[in-house]
Amino acid sequence: MSFGKYIRKQREALKSKDRRFSVRQVAQRIGVEPAYLSKIERGDVAPPSEAKIRALADELGEDADVLLAMAGKVSSDLQAIIRKRPQLFADLIRQLKSVPDHALLRIARDVRDGDW
Amino acid sequence: MSFGKYIRKQREALKSKDRRFSVRQVAQRIGVEPAYLSKIERGDVAPPSEAKIRALADELGEDADVLLAMAGKVSSDLQAIIRKRPQLFADLIRQLKSVPDHALLRIARDVRDGDW
DNA sequence: TAATATGTGTAGTATATAGTACACATGTCA
DNA sequence: TGACATGTGTACTATATACTACACATATTA
Known part of the structure; x- marks a missing residue:
């Protein structure tokens, strides 16, 4: 599954239990514009930066390394370990x-x- | 040592034995403009793409993973292994x-x- | 039913990445 | 000494990355 679809699925699941998980409110908590998060979830734009993906992982209770992988990225701390x-x-x-x-x-x- | 300085040092060493290792000729073989390679070696611009770094490693007889690390990068094949x-x-x-x-x-x- | 919240379309921006193209002074060597 | 090679300065360019800002129609709720 794509990054966007997965995020939408997980966010919607949380939203069904807690209305604080709307696009707008999650966007606000992770520090992006609602329209941007909406576009990310629909795959209209590429996944966001590592920092925003980490904030999203935190917010949704997901594993940051897994979300980064879905976004085609590898955590910068791992890259630093390898580069040494x-x-x-x-x-x-x-x-x-x-x-x-x-x-x-x-x-x-x-x-x-x-x-x- | 920086990527650029290291490349220059290694290329100059080869050049002292074989004049085919001039900036211009190496640039031509790896497929970039001479002025660009010159700027890379002097740190005037950021290191080139992974593909050009690999070509350079090949040309200079260096380890591609080491050059990529000096350029602040991690080989894309390693990233793919991690992402799986x-x-x-x-x-x-x-x-x-x-x-x-x-x-x-x-x-x-x-x-x-x-x-x- | 009026206010508020929600998701999204359109348009635009700043910065980074990855280079090219040309000119020019200096150096080499035949 | 004239042709060719060498390294580099200046000026661009194209594409990707990572977003913001605003408007608008549709739900929801008080």
């Missing part, structure tokens, strides 16, 4: 491309536990 | 932020060998 050691991270991430989810979770767990 | 599984990769990369080089190399090796 480009060869190591580039090699590793390309290696991990075809590694199944459960194995990635296991690596993350092992690293967290210091088992490396 | 944003939560898993975001968590993992943030975990790996403070992991030392030798441990990253070991993880890469273990993954390559199927030890996971």
Whole structure:
């Protein structure tokens, strides 16, 4: 699903329980014009900046990294981590491309536990 | 060192052995105007697009991921890998932020060998 | 039913990105 | 010493990014 459609779906779901989730009110809370949020949700314009996507994720209780991915972006903090050691991270991430989810979770767990 | 200064240094080094590495000739081979490459090397303009950086890396025998990092960019193929599984990769990369080089190399090796 | 809220159409703006085109002074070498 | 090559200054350009501002018709609510 597209970024816009997904946002609309999630916002409408929240709106059905709480009328503070109208386009206008959400737009105001995340700091954009209502017409702009409306256009984003309908795919009339490209997804907004990383900062606005983060505000939206916060507002809608969504995962920022997932919304950024839907918007075709990668979080700037992740990019900064990669840029500090480009060869190591580039090699590793390309290696991990075809590694199944459960194995990635296991690596993350092992690293967290210091088992490396 | 900045992207521009680094490129200039590497190109000049090659030029001292082979006069085909002049600004003009390298510019022609990577498909940009000489004045533009000159400005890039002096930091007069921002680094070029990913495609031109890759051509430059190829031409100068440099690692594209390293040059992209110096230019403040992350390879689009890596971004695509992350965007396909944003939560898993975001968590993992943030975990790996403070992991030392030798441990990253070991993880890469273990993954390559199927030890996971 | 009057006031208020809602979603959206149209038009426009500022800044960044990614360059080109041409001219010109200086340097090289045949 | 004349032709060609070299690096660079100046002036543009096209497209993308990231929005704002205002107006208007339609709902909703008091």
